[in-house]
Amino acid sequence: QSALTQPPSASGSPGQSVTISCTGTSSDVGGYKSVSWYQHHPGKAPKLMIYDVNKRPSGVPDRFSGSKSGNTASLTVSGLQAEDEADYYCSSYAGSNILYVFGTGTKVTVL
Amino acid sequence: EVQLVQSGAEVEKPGESLKISCKGSGYSFTSYCIAWVRQMPGKGLEWMGIIYPGDSDTRYSPSFQGHVTISADKSISTAYLQWSSLKASDTAMYYCARSLYIGKEDSFDIWGQGTMVTVSS
Numbered sequence: 001q002s003a004l005t006q007p008p009s010a011s012g013s014p015g016q017s018v019t020i021s022c023t024g025t026s027s028d029v030g031g032y033k034s035v036s037w038y039q040h041h042p043g044k045a046p047k048l049m050i051y052d053v054n055k056r057p058s059g060v061p062d063r064f065s066g067s068k069s070g071n072t073a074s075l076t077v078s079g080l081q082a083e084d085e086a087d088y089y090c091s092s093y094a095g096s097n098i099l100y101v102f103g104t105g106t107k108v109t110v111l
Numbered sequence: 112e113v114q115l116v117q118s119g120a121e122v123e124k125p126g127e128s129l130k131i132s133c134k135g136s137g138y139s140f141t142s143y144c145i146a147w148v149r150q151m152p153g154k155g156l157e158w159m160g161i162i163y164p165g166d167s168d169t170r171y172s173p174s175f176q177g178h179v180t181i182s183a184d185k186s187i188s189t190a191y192l193q194w195s196s197l198k199a200s201d202t203a204m205y206y207c208a209r210s211l212y213i214g215k216e217d218s219f220d221i222w223g224q225g226t227m228v229t230v231s232s
Contacts, residue, residue, distance in 0.1 A: 034217040045222035093217045099172050105155040
């Protein structure tokens with residue numbers, strides 16, 4: 001099972017928006033409403049930011065939003081802040097044999 | 112406070128066995144599934160497998176099936192990740208994570224601090 005495809009990097013100035021794509025197949029992203037997004041600051045534990053494509057866990061700012069169209073999911077971070085600078089990974093359920101698959105990861109830089 | 116606390120960093124030689132742990136507290140340990148995730152140096156995150164501590168139902172990602180063993184001891188609210196014969200390529204940070212809510216096994220919101228495993232001769 002190959003990792004989902006994400007752009008290696010994305011950037012924006014404080015206050016701007018950045019959108020990260022996550023492309024899979026009909027066997028993972030396109031086949032289930034089970035896309036999650038994780039924020040990972042190096043040296044720290046990953047943090048769940050979005051689940052079920054577009055739902056935010058308690059405590060996650062509404063600046064973070066998710067969507068999906070076909071085999072591609074997206075994470076948008078609006079009103080970029082310095083603390084948003086991190087690696088972001090998408091994840092999708094991929095069936096009972098594969099379980100889950102992560103994306104390749106995107107490093108977000110706040111300019 | 113709901114938390115997962117992992118065992119400390121390990122340095123082992125190739126061929127040795129190892130078992131690292133992940134202790135849950137502040138919630139019903141048997142009601143939520145636990146996942147293990149690997150991050151090799153400079154690389155991305157990889158799902159390894161999950162376990163339901165209540166009945167020890169365990170599932171592995173194909174890449175890890177046969178290479179590691181996931182287990183749990185519900186009496187002490189602890190999940191484990193185990194190797195019988197380590198390889199240099201097992202050098203990585205390993206995270207455990209708890210599912211977001213009971214019955215949901217595809218999103219994980221509580222994470223351990225990570226255990227760094229270094230395998231070197």
